[in-house]
Amino acid sequence: MQTRSNFSGKLGFVLAAAGSAVGLGNIWRFPYLAAKYGGGTFLLVYLILVVTFGFSLMVAEVALGRKTGLSAIGAFKKLDKRFGFVGVLASIVPMIIFPYYCVIGGWVIKYFFVFISGQKTAAAKDGFFEGFISQPVQPVIWLILFILCAAVIVIMGVEKGIEKASKIMMPILIVLSIGIAVFCITRPGAGAGVAYYIKPSLKGLTPKTVLAAMGQMFYSMSLAMGIMVTYGSYMKKENSLESSVRQIEIFDTLIAFLAGLMIVPAVFVYSGGDAAALGKGAGLMFITLPKVFDSMSMGGVIGVVFFLLVFFAALTSAISLMETIVSILQDKLKWKRLTSSIIVVLFAIALGVPSSLGYGVWGSFQVLGLSILDFFDFVSNSVLMPIVAFMTCIFVGYIIKPKAIEEEVLESGGFKSKKLFEIVIRYIAPIFIILILVSSILDTLGIFKI
């Protein structure tokens, strides 16, 4: 019988879980959503959701993992046989996300090398990004390189690989984020952009803002995909669960906020105050920002540092996705870590390559009008994750009852927000989650625009 791996202590757990939470979602998605949905209003709505919903769901997931000592499939099944399927659904999410997340991770490595080799002007040219992602071979090589980076760390194990890598990368990530944010907000003319990012505007307060903030929060906190269950199963009983979750939230939100300070004012200055420049989605990071860096004095250096930071953020998230899949294979099939990891690498290449080619030679192949990568993103984020989050609330709120989770939390210290947890898990979260699910599906199918 293998003994379960463990994080060595609370700091190891918090940094590894924060590593999972802080990712591409914080750096490119959060800033443009905030800019699009009323600046400060979005920040405020987001913050309220994090400390209520995000907190409650994360406590539930970590406690489920720690209580059962199992990853998602086993954890749900152990507590109630009928709910084993929730664990199965939760486990499918990282399997869908991991391959395409690595495609984007590969793009990040490419940009890092572009900037380090001094080609900032080339990267700023129109069509550079499209030209790169539509090639058949080059992006696939970067994709494989990124997968291998994640694999090496996962193969080294929980304490020696994941924990150690997080302890090195996460503090560097904080320092780099603060450094770039300070540099960006002190550029001439940046003040108006900062104001645009932070000042609340009432036009931002619509149902759509709340939905957008909620979807972002699930994704950003790595909820509803079994990751926090797996990481919880590696957490020691004596480390405080409530305060760990609070620290992870602060970390995740702080980096998202700083990313906004790096990006919004810079793009604002560059585009001469044109807010539309911020609404470019994925293109913001790979198309608009390189143009911004090219126009800045010292932009070449900032570009290198920025893409290094994004690389760390993406890598620690990819590790958590891979670890979750590996731990499922270990739990279910009793395979060794190395064997499971090799299988996951091959699987990620098999699904990652079509996602990458979907921007080039397979570009005409679309599902529901979406490219292969966008389709995977839609199925995982807009369909499966809300279903898993909803079922988790029902499971905890009505089947095993909040008390089961509370006992687990209390094993390692207090539970100050116990009442809040109960109310959110039983009543508020399930209702709101159904709202996001229905609206996002209708929205994508183009049936109903909110």
Ligand code: PHE
């Ligand atoms: N939380 C990560 C982010 O903000 C995204 C992520 C999703 C990471 C799923 C792991 C798994 O980018």
